[in-house]
Amino acid sequence: MPQDNVRVHTAWDRVDPAVLDRFREHSVANLGDALDRLNIADGGITPIWTGARAVGTALPVLTVAGDNKAVIAALEHIRPGDMVVVNAFGYDGRAIVGDNLAQRFALYGAVGAVVDGYVRDGAIIEKLGVPVFARGLTPAGPFKNGPGTIGEAVAIGGVVVHPGDIVAADEDGVIVIPPHRADEALTAVEEIVAREAALDAEVAETRSRLA
Template sequence: MNIQTADLCDAHEGKLAVVAPMFASYGGRSAFGGPITTLKLFEDNSLVRKVLEGPGAGRVLVIDGGASMRCALVGDQLAELAVNNGWAGILVYGCIRDSKAIGEMNLGVFALGTHPRKTVKRNIGEIDLVVSFGGVSFHPGHYVYADEDGVVVSASALL
């Protein structure tokens, strides 16, 4: 899949939501996209593991981590799990860690930044609900596309 968000914006003007420019790319795959699965949690990545243990089937996990910059919601072990289970990418409204290792994996990973501290494990969070950040709402089953130019969201598949 050849993803170019600028071209998608041109071809589908008015039909896409464009996320505010806030993310950095950390994965080995700089462009990715697919159907959205969402998580809403705060400084607890227990549900991230549970979701990534399931088949990805080319989906993108969108994690609303409340923009916390105090710990990492995804590390190399979770990223490897995502690769092994066929996830296209992970978009984290929060931090990741093990960025060097993640950068060598065939996975798209966008996040606000990095942090070396891991999360607590309380199994608290919500799966597959509408989450909003960056001026955009992410609906489970809608589509997200990301590359070096940014992140866009569509109600239907564009590629």
């Protein structure tokens, strides 16, 4: 399929996989607290299957509402560890991603996808185990006309996502961490985890004493 109306930008860096591994140890809620409770996508974007979670480097895609030509074109630009992040304008009339695309994301090395829009084939995607986050499900398939962009900043859930940003997603939602704040976020979240562990221990001790 011709891709003449899909603009592609590829001159950006990806985060060290070891850094992504450290973020995978933490929940989105704790990461949100570590970043002053900012950079969190609105609560309308949620996992389409229970237990889905993923952390990756943002590969942003901008589409026309109800059209996934740019998402298909993005397949050839996926690198291992990427999270496909699609601004589909929150449109609920057409699914931008289905099981066919989801399994190809995984095949080419993507850790998952975040779609500010709707998707379909939820049960199959769950069976495949591909983490996909979206505003909901619809059986209606997309058009494939374009235009769109790949590798340029997009907005999802009210948060700007730049190519190369760290995107973490779990059952609570989605957060975006700029790479230049990665060390700061990791230091802060580790302190939060330590404080919460101390509070949990205090509660356990009190429960034991009152039993």
